[in-house]
Amino acid sequence: MIKTIPDILNTTQFIGEHLLPGQLGQFCVITAFICALFSAYSYYKAVRTENRAIGESASWVTLGRSGFILHAISIFGIFYFLYYIIAGHLFEYHYAWEHSSLTLPTKYLLSCFWEGQQGSFMLWAFWHCVLGIIVMRTAGVLETRVMAIIAMVQACIASMLLGLYFGPDLQIGTTPFMLLRNAMQGAPIFATPNYMSFIHDGNGLNPLLQNYWMVIHPPILFLGFSSTLIPFSFAISALWKNDYTTWVKPAVISSLFAGAVLGTGIMMGGAWAYESLNFGGYWAWDPVENASLVPWLTLVAALHTLVVYKATKRSLLVTFILLMITYCLVWYSTFLTRTGILGKTSVHAFTGDGKSLTYHLVAVIGLLLILCIGLLIKRWKEIPRIKTEEATISREFWMFIGSFILLLSAIQITITTSIPVWSPLAKLITGKEVAPPVNPLQHYDSIQVWVAIIIGLLSASVLYMRFKKSDGKLVAKRLGITGSIALVLALLIGFGQKINAWQYDLMLYAACFGIVANIYYACFVQKLQLKKLGPAIAHLGFAIVLMGILLSSFNKHVISYNTLGINLMFNKPTAEENAKENFENVILYRNIPVAMGEYFATYMGDSTSTSDPRTFYKVDYVRIDSITNKVEESFTLYPDAFVNPKGNMGLISNPSTKHYWNRDIFTYVSSVIDPGKRTDTSKFQSHIMHKGDTVFLNNSYLVFNGFNTQVNDPRYTAKAGDIAVSAQLTLYDIKGFVKTMQPLYYIRDRYESRIDDTLTSKYLYTRFSRIIPEKGAAEIMIRQADPNTDWVVLKAIVFPFINVLWLGVIIMVLGFLLSMIRQITKKERKPTDDFPGVV
Amino acid sequence: MKKSHIVLLVLVAAAVGVIVSMFGDFSTYETFASISKQPGKSFHVIGYLQKDKGMIYDPQTDPNHFTFYAKDKAGTVNKVIFNGSKPTDIEKSEQIVMKGYNDANGVFHCSGIQMKCPSKYKKDMAVGDNS
Numbered sequence: 016m017i018k019t020i021p022d023i024l025n026t027t028q029f030i031g032e033h034l035l036p037g038q039l040g041q042f043c044v045i046t047a048f049i050c051a052l053f054s055a056y057s058y059y060k061a062v063r064t065e066n067r068a069i070g071e072s073a074s075w076v077t078l079g080r081s082g083f084i085l086h087a088i089s090i091f092g093i094f095y096f097l098y099y100i101i102a103g104h105l106f107e108y109h110y111a112w113e114h115s116s117l118t119l120p121t122k123y124l125l126s127c128f129w130e131g132q133q134g135s136f137m138l139w140a141f142w143h144c145v146l147g148i149i150v151m152r153t154a155g156v157l158e159t160r161v162m163a164i165i166a167m168v169q170a171c172i173a174s175m176l177l178g179l180y181f182g183p184d185l186q187i188g189t190t191p192f193m194l195l196r197n198a199m200q201g202a203p204i205f206a207t208p209n210y211m212s213f214i215h216d217g218n219g220l221n222p223l224l225q226n227y228w229m230v231i232h233p234p235i236l237f238l239g240f241s242s243t244l245i246p247f248s249f250a251i252s253a254l255w256k257n258d259y260t261t262w263v264k265p266a267v268i269s270s271l272f273a274g275a276v277l278g279t280g281i282m283m284g285g286a287w288a289y290e291s292l293n294f295g296g297y298w299a300w301d302p303v304e305n306a307s308l309v310p311w312l313t314l315v316a317a318l319h320t321l322v323v324y325k326a327t328k329r330s331l332l333v334t335f336i337l338l339m340i341t342y343c344l345v346w347y348s349t350f351l352t353r354t355g356i357l358g359k360t361s362v363h364a365f366t367g368d369g370k371s372l373t374y375h376l377v378a379v380i381g382l383l384l385i386l387c388i389g390l391l392i393k394r395w396k397e398i399p400r401i402k403t404e405e406a407t408i409s410r411e412f413w414m415f416i417g418s419f420i421l422l423l424s425a426i427q428i429t430i431t432t433s434i435p436v437w438s439p440l441a442k443l444i445t446g447k448e449v450a451p452p453v454n455p456l457q458h459y460d461s462i463q464v465w466v467a468i469i470i471g472l473l474s475a476s477v478l479y480m481r482f483k484k485s486d487g488k489l490v491a492k493r494l495g496i497t498g499s500i501a502l503v504l505a506l507l508i509g510f511g512q513k514i515n516a517w518q519y520d521l522m523l524y525a526a527c528f529g530i531v532a533n534i535y536y537a538c539f540v541q542k543l544q545l546k547k548l549g550p551a552i553a554h555l556g557f558a559i560v561l562m563g564i565l566l567s568s569f570n571k572h573v574i575s576y577n578t579l580g581i582n583l584m585f586n587k588p589t590a591e592e593n594a595k596e597n598f599e600n601v602i603l604y605r606n607i608p609v610a611m612g613e614y615f616a617t618y619m620g621d622s623t624s625t626s627d628p629r630t631f632y633k634v635d636y637v638r639i640d641s642i643t644n645k646v647e648e649s650f651t652l653y654p655d656a657f658v659n660p661k662g663n664m665g666l667i668s669n670p671s672t673k674h675y676w677n678r679d680i681f682t683y684v685s686s687v688i689d690p691g692k693r694t695d696t697s698k699f700q701s702h703i704m705h706k707g708d709t710v711f712l713n714n715s716y717l718v719f720n721g722f723n724t725q726v727n728d729p730r731y732t733a734k735a736g737d738i739a740v741s742a743q744l745t746l747y748d749i750k751g752f753v754k755t756m757q758p759l760y761y762i763r764d765r766y767e768s769r770i771d772d773t774l775t776s777k778y779l780y781t782r783f784s785r786i787i788p789e790k791g792a793a794e795i796m797i798r799q800a801d802p803n804t805d806w807v808v809l810k811a812i813v814f815p816f817i818n819v820l821w822l823g824v825i826i827m828v829l830g831f832l833l834s835m836i837r838q839i840t841k842k843e844r845k846p847t848d849d850f851p852g853v854v
Numbered sequence: 855m856k857k858s859h860i861v862l863l864v865l866v867a868a869a870v871g872v873i874v875s876m877f878g879d880f881s882t883y884e885t886f887a888s889i890s891k892q893p894g895k896s897f898h899v900i901g902y903l904q905k906d907k908g909m910i911y912d913p914q915t916d917p918n919h920f921t922f923y924a925k926d927k928a929g930t931v932n933k934v935i936f937n938g939s940k941p942t943d944i945e946k947s948e949q950i951v952m953k954g955y956n957d958a959n960g961v962f963h964c965s966g967i968q969m970k971c972p973s974k975y976k977k978d979m980a981v982g983d984n985s
Contacts, residue, residue: 404856404857404858405857405858407857412857412858415858416858416861416865419862419865420865423865423869426869426873427869427872427873427876430873430876431876431880434880447882448882448883449880449881449882449883450880450881450882450883450897450898451880451881451898452879452880452881453881453896453897453898453953453965453966458876458879462872462876599918599938600913600917600918600938600939601917602913602914602917666942667942668942685917685938685939686911686913686917686939686940806913806914808913808917808939810939
């Protein structure tokens with residue numbers, strides 16, 4: 016397919032198009048790109064001229080600032096015009112046609128942005144602009160260098176939106192303002208000038224993305240990705256200026272901010288997956304999830320070495336390298352998730368945008384790597400190092416170890432996630448095409464549990480040590496106290512929750528230690544001075560996260576078994592065994608209760624409404640005391656699904672979850688009957704019944720207890736001369752007695768009449784047809800509509816203590832933010848020269 | 855030698871050990887023919903759904919049993935049993951990646967299916983209702 020830019024060479028005059036918003040939008044794209052380049056160049060010139068006559072550099076700075084502000088305005092303009100096109104349903108534009116539709120609720124219009132590739136680059140650029148303007152106003156002497164880097168990166172991102180085409184396969188960027196007729200050249204519809212009168216609606220947003228998480232999750236995640244640019248730019252500018260003091264404070268603040276926001280974004284992705292998708296959990300080690308986790312790990316590592324550098328002047332080189340790795344990994348994760356290279360390994364499976372994007376991203380990553388490596392080589396000898404050895408009982412030593420472990424963890428995750436990237440190379444060597452582990456959960460869990468243990472123990476103990484020199488006895492005493500309390504706690508939880516794999520017992524201990532030690536530290540060492548509590552709270556949150564992960568995953572179990580059983584995610588040695596155990600779906604016929612864990616679940620029917628495209632499936636859960644038969648608890652879940660969305664066959668299912676403080680019951684529909692196939696073909700069947708006879712029905716049975724001549728039926732009004740008899744039928748099902756049914760037979764004026772008794776919940780119709788006096792029997796007609804005409808296949812999983820995880824994330828993020836506020840408001844001590852050994 | 859260097863060396867050695875052992879975890883993309891030599895061991899197989907051979911999913915008999923036929927890249931057609939509910943949209947998949955193993959009878963037991971579907975939105979190229 017040959018594409019061209021929206022061009023004026025097109026001679027056909029088309030009717031009904033709105034070309035102006037697209038042209039203005041495209042103008043903004045080009046302006047944004049040029050202004051970013053201009054700003055980067057101006058700031059660069061400002062750096063080059065800063066030692067010359069005063070006026071020259073200052074005027075370059077003014078130009079750089081103006082360029083960046085114009086660039087920011089243009090980026091906002093791109094947003095405005097694209098929103099105008101989507102909200103105005105201008106389907107002559109490919110973006111609007113592909114990602115939106117007339118029926119799409121207004122609240123999801125923003126989601127249309129993120130669904131497309133260009134939208135996520137726009138979001139990224141948008142946050143860079145916001146952050147860039149803040150940096151511009153606050154960076155002081157480092158402004159020129161930092162802004163040169165930011166503007167350069169912005170030029171790279173803006174180039175992704177350019178949409179310059181140099182032939183069928185060669186293009187630079189993809190513009191969001193492409194017209195449909197240009198995107199689909201050759202389609203016969205565009206031969207007619209009035210093609211717009213045939214396009215009534217867009218393709219609409221992928222139903223999976225139509226929920227509120229999709230509105231808020233991408234902006235937060237991209238703010239997190241964007242904010243990693245700031246500490247990176249400060250690191251680069253420090254090397255560039257050969258000044259290793261001024262950059263530290265803004266780098267610490269922006270790293271804390273990035274850590275908080277990126278952490279929130281990642282876990283929001285987890286919460287989204289958990290609440291609205293049926294992946295069966297919040298974390299699956301999916302490549303797309305890993306791609307966002309890895310930069311966070313290296314960022315947190317960098318943050319810690321940066322703090323070490325701030326306090327002791329050690330670990331500077333490592334800090335630079337970690338910040339560089341972090342930012343390059345952010346681009347690498349874009350490369351992984353956006354080029355389609357993950358294709359066959361990720362459930363998210365974004366489709367690629369062709370080779371051009373791959374080369375484009377590789378070029379940007381290459382540019383960043385050249386910048387980083389070049390600067391490091393240039394300054395290698397000038398970067399200050401400390402030759403003396405740090406004390407073993409010192410904060411900096413163990414913080415450094417912790418950061419290194421985080422880096423190793425990131426490397427492991429990256430190697431496995433990148434299998435599709437390096438497997439062609441491996442194929443050349445070994446001849447085999449390497450595939451991801453058959454059981455990725457087990458693969459990652461079995462390795463990363465050690466990272467969790469070590470980092471958990473370090474985050475518990477490191478605060479008790481001081482920088483440089485610590486009182487070893489005091490540290491040992493405090494750690495001894497907290498470690499013993501943690502041991503008791505871990506034993507209680509370990510036995511209570513039956514955590515019976517020793518690695519996970521160690522992880523449990525690390526989490527308990529982290530919780531106890533950080534609470535103790537906050538209370539008794541820092542005496543709850545709020546402004547100083549940031550690190551202890553962040554570490555506490557991290558320990559709670561570990562606890563939440565452990566408790567919710569280790570004892571996660573499926574209750575929708577055909578036979579009851581416990582499924583331990585971790586402990587299946589092979590995929591084959593997992594497969595055998597994976598009989599995790601159960602069929603629920605309408606109104607027939609099925610035992611599920613300690614509950615009886617009953618599918619009560621479905622419902623649809625005109626305002627919502629989804630079908631809701633009502634599932635009643637009751638818990639009955641097995642001895643007293645009393646209903647102890649009952650609730651209803653409404654898992655929903657898009658059935659045959661957009662005229663396609665299939666089912667897109669969303670879970671419904673019952674939340675308790677200590678566990679969640681997570682239910683989703685994995686298969687439903689085709690609504691068109693529900694028909695009732697059942698007929699009445701005759702049963703001659705004597706007293707005490709039983710008729711077996713679908714999942715229940717009916718016992719005939721005899722005749723009753725004392726008719727007391729509101730539907731029947733006695734008349735003089737009537738002979739009325741009811742049949743006493745008692746219905747039982749799996750849970751026991753259900754109802755007494757009393758179909759009525761009477762003779763009035765010598766004519767037989769009957770009043771049927773029905774029980775809709777069991778689709779059961781009973782009719783007392785006649786009395787057979789010579790046998791003392793009754794002919795009972797029974798019809799039970801086939802409940803097989805309505806069913807759902809359901810999967811239900813119990814996640815114990817998942818709230819602990821969410822609580823931990825919130826506490827950890829609060830800790831980050833508290834530290835950030837502390838760093839912003841704290842008065843800097845005068846830099847002292849009491850660092851012996853600085854070279 | 856600095857103490858921290860020793861610790862780092864130990865960590866690096868451990869990490870190298872972990873990474874080397876990790877390669878044992880990695881699977882490979884195989885064909886039905888190549889995996890039948892090692893019955894019971896799990897691999898990845900890339901294939902295509904054979905719609906004309908039919909597929910069976912009857913949740914009323916067993917909601918965790920889905921049978922279909924797939925053709926691998928070498929052209930071999932094999933029966934596949936998946937212990938789970940029928941994946942949505944498998945009919946439309948242009949390619950499927952199956953994780954699983956062959957049993958002694960040459961039936962592929964699948965523990966996971968990943969589908970590559972043609973983009974839902976790009977497929978129906980005919981726009982509007984001007985037919």
